[in-house]
Amino acid sequence: MKLIKAVINPYKLDSVRESLSELGDFGLTVSEVKGYGRQKGQHEIYRGAEYEISFVPKVSLEIAIADEMVDRVVALIVEQAKTGKIGDGKIFILPLEEVIRIRTSETGDDAL
Numbered sequence: 001m002k003l004i005k006a007v008i009n010p011y012k013l014d015s016v017r018e019s020l021s022e023l024g025d026f027g028l029t030v031s032e033v034k035g036y037g038r039q040k041g042q043h044e045i046y047r048g049a050e051y052e053i054s055f056v057p058k059v060s061l062e063i064a065i066a067d068e069m070v071d072r073v074v075a076l077i078v079e080q081a082k083t084g085k086i087g088d089g090k091i092f093i094l095p096l097e098e099v100i101r102i103r104t105s106e107t108g109d110d111a112l
């Protein structure tokens with residue numbers, strides 16, 4: 001299993017989420033975050049205005065998935081979130097040791 005953490009532009013959330021739901025029945029955690037990449041937040045446009053402060057609002061998605069789904073989920077996020085401009089975001093893929101569904105005590109792939 002892997003934990004995919006994707007930091008994307010907030011206005012891309014809906015299209016990413018819709019495409020993900022077509023791919024499968026997995027859960028998703030969304031957080032409003034702020035951050036910066038290698039431009040340190042300079043020269044990024046958000047809602048028509050250039051942000052003068054260092055941190056730019058982003059949305060962070062966390063998706064726990066089976067290994068065989070990783071490539072498809074990553075390709076989908078890239079396809080939906082990409083504009084080709086700076087600040088499009090970044091995807092982090094982390095090994096995921098265990099998942100437990102609290103209601104049933106199922107573990108591993110069965111708990112996803």
Ligand SMILES: Nc1ncnc2c1ncn2[C@@H]1O[C@H](COP(=O)(O)OP(=O)(O)OP(=O)(O)O)[C@@H](O)[C@H]1O
Nearest residue numbers: 007034035036037038039058085086087088089090
């Ligand atoms: N190395 C990093 N570690 C943690 N978070 C990061 C890192 N790089 C980017 N992020 C997060 O991802 C968001 C989007 O980053 P961004 O797309 O600007 O990356 P970048 O490396 O500067 O790429 P680009 O040149 O396309 O802008 C940042 O606002 C930040 O929240």
Ligand SMILES: [Mg+2]
Nearest residue numbers: 037038039087
């Ligand atoms: Mg950047």
